[in-house]
Amino acid sequence: MLLDDFVAALDPVAFARRVGIEPDAWQRDLLRSNAERMLLLCSRQAGKSTVAALLGLHTALYHAPALVLLACPALRQAQEIFKSLVGFYGKLGQTVPTESESALKLELTNGSRLLALPGVAQTTRGYGNVGLVILDEAAQIDDALYDALAPSLAVSRGRIILLSTPFGRRGIFHRLWTEGGTQWYRVKVTAADCPRIPAAFLEEQRAIMPSWSYEQEFGCVFHDDQLSAFTFADVQAALSADVVPLFGEVVCG
Ligand SMILES: Nc1ncnc2c1ncn2[C@@H]1O[C@H](COP(=O)(O)OP(=O)(O)OP(=O)(O)O)[C@@H](O)[C@H]1O
Numbered sequence: 001m002l003l004d005d006f007v008a009a010l011d012p013v014a015f016a017r018r019v020g021i022e023p024d025a026w027q028r029d030l031l032r033s034n035a036e037r038m039l040l041l042c043s044r045q046a047g048k049s050t051v052a053a054l055l056g057l058h059t060a061l062y063h064a065p066a067l068v069l070l071a072c073p074a075l076r077q078a079q080e081i082f083k084s085l086v087g088f089y090g091k092l093g094q095t096v097p098t099e100s101e102s103a104l105k106l107e108l109t110n111g112s113r114l115l116a117l118p119g120v121a122q123t124t125r126g127y128g129n130v131g132l133v134i135l136d137e138a139a140q141i142d143d144a145l146y147d148a149l150a151p152s153l154a155v156s157r158g159r160i161i162l163l164s165t166p167f168g169r170r171g172i173f174h175r176l177w178t179e180g181g182t183q184w185y186r187v188k189v190t191a192a193d194c195p196r197i198p199a200a201f202l203e204e205q206r207a208i209m210p211s212w213s214y215e216q217e218f219g220c221v222f223h224d225d226q227l228s229a230f231t232f233a234d235v236q237a238a239l240s241a242d243v244v245p246l247f248g249e250v251v252c253g
């Protein structure tokens with residue numbers, strides 16, 4: 001192993017620099033974190049998919065043999081992040097040679113595999129010994145997708161990262177962010193925190209977009225679904241453990 005490669009193996013930030021990315025401070029912290037459970041709540045274009053791709057590739061190269069799974073609400077989105085990961089890999093000049101490659105799969109000679117998956121729970125079951133699960137646009141995935149993938153980490157003690165811009169006060173990402181507990185490493189990055197998003201652009205968009213939409217896309221604010229008749233707070237306030245059900249417990253399914 002060359003010295004550069006040795007350093008990149010030990011330090012994912014050095015690795016990011018090798019593929020031409022100077023990580024932002026929060027990206028550096030994330031890349032160097034040992035957390036097994038990670039949540040990134042970020043503005044649009046903050047750099048969340050980029051840092052997840054770097055993490056996925058670093059895992060495959062230097063924690064071999066590792067299975068890295070990438071999933072998004074739609075396969076097309078998973079392919080996008082997979083493409084940027086393969087682009088970074090290409091810049092390394094076959095540090096670890098390719099075993100086989102397709103639009104959805106990269107297999108390396110060190111035994112690692114990176115797979116882009118469709119965002120459908122039924123077809124994402126069955127993976128074991130997983131090193132890292134990446135769920136991008138996680139606020140828009142079906143809870144069932146998380147439920148299908150998370151158990152694949154049970155034995156391997158692999159890592160999982162969910163990254164997203166907010167999308168309503170609902171779903172697994174919102175629940176983990178607000179109630180997931182301290183085992184989740186949380187990072188929040190608004191557009192104002194991102195050095196590549198000009199303040200003038202944000203001002204322009206603030207004037208054009210509805211305020212809830214602007215705050216959601218750029219300010220990391222979970223807003224109620226604008227089409228819902230009741231807000232999240234209304235529904236929470238209507239729940240009571242003191243009311244005895246009229247007809248006992250109803251079991252569905
Ligand atoms: N540390 C960095 N240095 C330079 N460019 C970066 C860095 N991080 C991300 N970028 C660039 O910023 C742009 C947005 O990055 P990325 O797609 O990762 O953001 P995102 O948060 O996933 O955006 P979206 O919300 O649209 O999915 C890309 O062109 C990417 O190459």
Ligand SMILES: [Mg+2]
Nearest residue numbers: 048049050136
């Ligand atoms: Mg992205």
